[in-house]
Amino acid sequence: MNPMDTVIWLVNFPAAHGYAMVFIAGFSILGLFAMSVRGATPGGALRSIREREGLPQGSSRPRGQVVGTIVRVVFRMLAFVMLASLVIGILSLVGVPVPRAYIYDNGTTATGTMDGDWVTFTTTEGVEYTLESNFFTSAVYPDRDVYFPSGEPVEVRYLPGHPQAFVIDSEQTPR
Template identity: 80%
Template sequence: MNPMDTLIWLLNFPAAHGYAMVFIAGFSILGLFAMSVRGAAPGGALRAIREREGLLRPEERPRGQVSGRILRIVFRILAFVMLGSLVIGILGLTGVPVTRAYIYDNGRPTTATMDGDWVTFTTAEGVEYTLESNFFSPAVYPDRDAYIPTGEPVVVRYLASHPQAFVIDSSQTPR
């Protein structure tokens, strides 16, 4: 398995679902960053009050600090992943071929059919895939605005190790 193909496959999801990723990431980033700050851990405010009032014994080791730190680190990582997904989603919506150029250059060609926003193709291994190429971020390369007729055969290029990452080859469509 090619590591670059796997990376492109992972990046292709937010690029291919740009509209949904902008909303999902946009609404979740603030919550994830809020959960990653020190005061967001459960019991933190109560511990601060007990320390201020002198109700904690000096020999009592504070508990929950390690798990709270790990939780904050996990939320920070998730927040940055969602921030990256937001950027990739916006780029996909604006027509920047974040992953499509790589898939076009390194993908295996095969014929496919379009049925509305759905593309159906069979890989060289004989597995049939029906995947979405939505209106807002269509999986078409090199000409993103090319007219792709429904029901007509088109050429699709897909990554051999990850067929879910595909592009419709607009240079080989009927004109």
């Protein structure tokens, strides 16, 4: 499995669900950043009051400092992942093909059919996939504004190791 294919597959998720990712990331990012500050860990407020008042600590090494640091780092990493998802989602909504060009250039070709917002195709291994290509972030590349009627065959390009990352080739239609 190609590592770059895996990265594109991961980036394709927020790009394919751009509308939902903008709302999910937009509402969660502030809470994640708030949880990543020093005072958000349990016992942190009591510890800071004891330090400010000059009271002795419960032990020579305050408990919870390591756990609190790990919690802050995890929430900070999640916040940056959500921030990246927000940016990818916004770019996908305005028409920037973030992972689509890579999938188009490096994907395996298959013939599929459109059924509303759903694309059904069979991989070279014989596995059939039915995946969403919704109105807001359609998986069409290079011309994103092409209309494909329901039930008509379409040319699909997908990553061999990750068929969920796909594009509908707007330049070709099966004959």
